[in-house]
Amino acid sequence: MSADRERGVTARELRRIAAVLARYPQGDAGSLVNALHDVQAEFRYLPEAALCEVADHLGLPRAQVYGVASFYQGFHLEPRGEHTCTVCMGTACHVRGAARLLETIERDAGVGAGGTTPDLKLTVEEVNCVGACAIGPLVIVDGEYHGHMTADRVSRLVAKLLGEGASR
Amino acid sequence: MDVRLTIDGHEAKAPKDMSLLDVVRRVGGEIPALCHHEGIAPIAACRLCLVEVRRPGRGEAVLTTSCDYPVSEGLEVVTASPRIRRHRAMNLQLLLPYAPDAPALHEIAESLGVTAPLFAPVTGAPLPGCILCELCVRVCAALGYHALAAIGRGDHKRVGPPFGRSVATACVGCGACHEVCPTGCIAMEDTATTRRIWGRELELFTCRRCGKPFTTVAHRTVMVARGDIPAESCDLCETCRSRDYARRLAPVR
């Protein structure tokens, strides 16, 4: 095993990756996207070592696997924060003011969409519609849906996530 | 099997399914293209090789890219109508901001009568000069090195080494990407002993006979392993190898 692959991963993590990959036949390129989802479920993002393991298992060039992982919005190539705040940017939410919510979150957290605060507390994300259009605008905090959101309420939510009083 | 077609009113013959762009160029026609290479499968990225085609029995002529259009019997091709030139010019305008100084783009601009750029040059691009034709990625993969990747998508798409690195760790320094890049944006510098490319500094291999460096040590190693160069002359540059072949011709008795 080459040195670059081992960087940043422990033997235990390598075993976790191997356990996930055991679900997929070796050399089955068609499993790539699914395998990446499963590996990401373990680490909440896709570390380089994991991408290399996936590539080797499925018999794909590592550069191709990276190219694929970077193509899809569902994959994260950087570590994510302890909390995730996702703004639904679906059309129905947009016409009800989602852009304003995102701006408020970005301002309060000090990071743009797709970014994570330096203390790894919070990741801010956009999603292109989760089908809860009826209760938009919608913000999802750590998987929990908050409907009919306002800039004021989201600002309070973010303050809570960043640790009381930290945001202002 | 050959098919017959007409190109701007002139009759031509070509092997069925050959790329229309290659056919037109073969008969001396000119179609601009920045992402095409005869030896690599087309991806029709640059959208400059537009032509109008009409298939027999189908009504109107349709606008299409020619690099990925296989020729068929009875095809009528127009290579430069006002509509074609207008759309080519707009697509060129979209690429110009990335490589405002590239001669290849200027040449096309001139042929299309594009004099003033519509948009200001783009600054801060991840690879200045790159127009995302992907030829580098494709040639690198075709040669089996896979040192480069197409990364991201949409307005964030770029090409380069994978894993967010500035160095292409799998690069052997063969220089093929530098060779095929239409805008010359892939830097490759050779000193007496080393080659710099994609953030790597690779040792050069010098010809045993003439002492001239001819490729990188890493590239030569791969070529030898793949049997791309014969073992008996694997440490000779191409010129000396050719001489060697000539010398080894058995004398006629």
Next chain:
Amino acid sequence: MTARLAGPRALTRYREALTRARDPGRRVVSVCVGTGCRANGAREVYAALRAQAEKHGVACEEQSRATGCLGFCQCGPLLSVAPEGIVYQHVRVADVPEIVERTLLGGETVERLLYVDPATGRPCRTEEEIPFYHRQQRVLLRDNALLDPTSIDDYIALGGYSALCRAFEMGPVAVLEEVKRSGLRGRGGAGFPTGRKWEACRDAAGDLRYVVCNADEGDPGAFMDDALLEGDPHSVLEGMIIGAFAIGAREGYVYVRQEYPVAVERITRAIDQARDLGLLGESVLGSDLSFDVRVSRGGGAFVCGEASAMMASLEGRRGVPRRRIIHLSERGLWGRPTNLNNVETWANVPQIVLRGADWFRSMGTERSTGTKIFSLVGKVNDTGLVEVPMGATLRDIIFGIGGGIPGGKGFKAVQTGGPSGGCLPAEKLDTPVDFDTLVAEGSMMGSGGMIVMDEDTCMVDVARYFLRFLASESCGNCTSCREGLWRLRDLLGDIAEGRGTRDTIALIEELADTVKATSLCALGTSAVNPVLSTLRHFRDEYLAHVDDKRCPAAVCKALITFSIDPDACNGCTLCAARCPQGAISGEKRQPHTIAPELCIKCGICRDVCPRDAVRVH
């Protein structure tokens, strides 16, 4: 685990055993836990219902169920009671004890939880009395209320998989002919005749064929496929098995959007259940058909709704569309004949086989047959999923079913067809909604998203929103799409931010023309529809932005100002306390003012003002 069913007769016996054990008169309370209701706390309501019912010694398994989407999302969490058909709206955990005691046990109605028809002021007891429902024709969504989507037994008890048995009796040729004759067209957007697609795949050369279900519902503002997969997954699966039988496919894929985790779970479970009963796998129901289905999760890319991009994704590559010189029905996934249909298309198949092409043709119009599900969202009173016969007018749907625009505001536009569709103005409200008419009007059916916009929606902002979406969703291959879309987005930004001129509009039109004419796939060629259709129908609004530097809908930030109406403000100081910029000042109990140079127009003051005193111009 149940043993595999040996044949159609074994399935019939299995169904009979199920129905014998079920008393049709028994009262069952269904809680909708579709996406909308779930987000509104429906799961908590369901848990409370189970706990409360248990307390009263009620057999929870038999008398309560969590169902998929019931459609009337606006009034969620929804709860319905069989056999009476009582519908309760906005149900909270606190309401549960009363529902259990009075309705589940006593058969009485809890009046205060009924929907009240705003037109008549009368409470509506059942679905039939609620205008939102009674103007619909629910064929595909009908069973959502009647079954637990995690139970194959529920599906079978309602007659599920009898269409498959019927298909086996008819034979593959007759099934395909019936689908052809039904006039069914693809519900994913393009509206291609399904039967012809099947035929091309069946007749293509090759030994291995695939059927694929496109469940990568990427249009923001559309969730009908999610509702079908979550609420009635077996209907989609049964459609696929019948399709595989008609086409001669051995393998199938469901490509489902990862953002729909519940849908992924439901269809995966449905496939496992079907396999256990011998409805999938070797020798389906004892027949010659061998067919199995795998679930493949999407990576999150709108462009993968495009068939060739989806296949690239299924093959482990970047979702980049490719030119289809040879049709995918002949050379698709892994180079083999492949038939791809969308979720809703597949769900129609069992109905057509069971009830016949003539029945199907009796709904809809001559060239667009059957029903279509729309997700009616945005600035409309009754948001939700709506199923109507093709050819219903936009007015029927938005005003008849959706109850019109909230807050007495005026209707401005409806956007159909997803990001690549178009916006239609009030003059077009009587347009019948079918595949061909919408295209003729510069929009399209798409997968069925219908987003209503009122006078407070800025059409420049809407166009900019779609271009922003599409610029980041472009696969990035073609120059025209990759570069053209972000340029268009920025040019629209110039207009929205007051830097635009009439030349900007001219450049937008010129650029859009090239993007449309020279991009490879449908994402690129249709991406300019939102900007072109808004320019066509709402040009005055663009001109107000460029000529007068004014946003008539008061949306574009650079062109608006926030102020406080001194007559309405009572000086409660709430806004001043919450303003992130400290831009608001004023004495207690005195009208406050906003310092325009400090204001960032975040709108928090307007959100918190108890007296609606914040004005936006």
